[in-house]
Amino acid sequence: MPRQAYVNGRYTPHNDAAVHIEDRGYQFADGVYEVVPVYNGILVDEEPHLDRLERSLRELQIEMPMSRAAMKLVSRELMRRNNLSRGFVYMQITRGVAPRDHKFPTKPTAPALVMTTRQMKPHSAEALEKGVKVITLRDIRWERCDIKSVSLLPNVLGKQAAAEAGAYEAWQIDDEDNITEGTSANAWIVTDSDTVVTRHANNGILNGITRMALLDLIEKEGFTLEERPFSVEEARAAREAFVTSSSSFVMPVTQIDDKPVGNGHPGLLTMKLRETYIAYMNSLKEAG
Numbered sequence: 591m592p593r594q595a596y597v598n599g600r601y602t603p604h605n606d607a608a609v610h611i612e613d614r615g616y617q618f619a620d621g622v623y624e625v626v627p628v629y630n631g632i633l634v635d636e637e638p639h640l641d642r643l644e645r646s647l648r649e650l651q652i653e654m655p656m657s658r659a660a661m662k663l664v665s666r667e668l669m670r671r672n673n674l675s676r677g678f679v680y681m682q683i684t685r686g687v688a689p690r691d692h693k694f695p696t697k698p699t700a701p702a703l704v705m706t707t708r709q710m711k712p713h714s715a716e717a718l719e720k721g722v723k724v725i726t727l728r729d730i731r732w733e734r735c736d737i738k739s740v741s742l743l744p745n746v747l748g749k750q751a752a753a754e755a756g757a758y759e760a761w762q763i764d765d766e767d768n769i770t771e772g773t774s775a776n777a778w779i780v781t782d783s784d785t786v787v788t789r790h791a792n793n794g795i796l797n798g799i800t801r802m803a804l805l806d807l808i809e810k811e812g813f814t815l816e817e818r819p820f821s822v823e824e825a826r827a828a829r830e831a832f833v834t835s836s837s838s839f840v841m842p843v844t845q846i847d848d849k850p851v852g853n854g855h856p857g858l859l860t861m862k863l864r865e866t867y868i869a870y871m872n873s874l875k876e877a878g
């Protein structure tokens with residue numbers, strides 16, 4: 591069976607899946623999304639992902655298009671149809687279709703829902719052995735980075751700049767010269783005294799679900815942690831660095847711009863945290 595997508599109530603072949611030209615997501619980026627990782631056939635941290643989805647929607651005054659239980663059913667049905675055991679379920683909800691006008695439509699529109707899946711290959715052995723490079727650039731995003739909006743142009747430009755520099759990610763820098771986060775991942779460092787540091791979550795970053803899961807694991811394992819701003823300078827002098835996201839899990843960073851991090855190899859604590867996170871994913875069971 592060809593890969594299926596779910597579009598506004600119907601399963602349809604992925605290649606033919608389409609939305610209306612006046613969907614406000616298409617015209618104004620008036621919508622939000624979530625990417626739920628699938629590992630061993632299990633949706634990882636589905637509840638926190640749906641919590642964040644509902645929060646993003648609330649902030650933009652968009653209704654949930656269907657109940658949470660129904661969203662879960664569709665995720666599972668898509669995984670079944672697409673034989674997905676490792677990858678993602680992508681969900682996008684927009685304010686719906688209305689004649690183009692910036693303000694919210696006066697006649698309430700039905701929010702539009704699209705769900706797709708994608709297979710993901712295991713991370714490359716080279717990336718894990720050598721670690722990855724990040725570049726740094728100005729954070730030119732808006733003041734509501736806590737909303738997982740489909741309006742991603744600064745992130746797109748940042749990731750393109752990273753790709754052109756042969757880097758995996760771009761870490762963004764705010765007006766105080768602190769690193770906020772990557773374009774699609776949260777940023778972390780480990781200091782000389784083995785303290786794990788990541789920026790506190792407020793409207794300046796997207797509070798990653800992987801970030802939150804790892805914070806819990808760090809606490810359980812008894813590592814020292816600080817949630818606070820850290821500067822580019824501090825990051826360049828750090829002993830270790832890494833990124834977290836639903837697709838990268840915990841990925842060691844061994845170069846920031848043209849400078850190696852620590853001894854230039856993936857950090858010991860970083861790799862321990864990666865193992866801990868993967869063990870956590872392996873421990874998950876299908877709910878119910």
Ligand code: PMP
Nearest residue numbers: 774775776796798799800835836
């Ligand atoms: N920050 C940004 C800007 C992102 O796009 C992502 C990926 N969704 C993350 C952080 C990491 O979030 P998560 O761990 O939920 O994938």
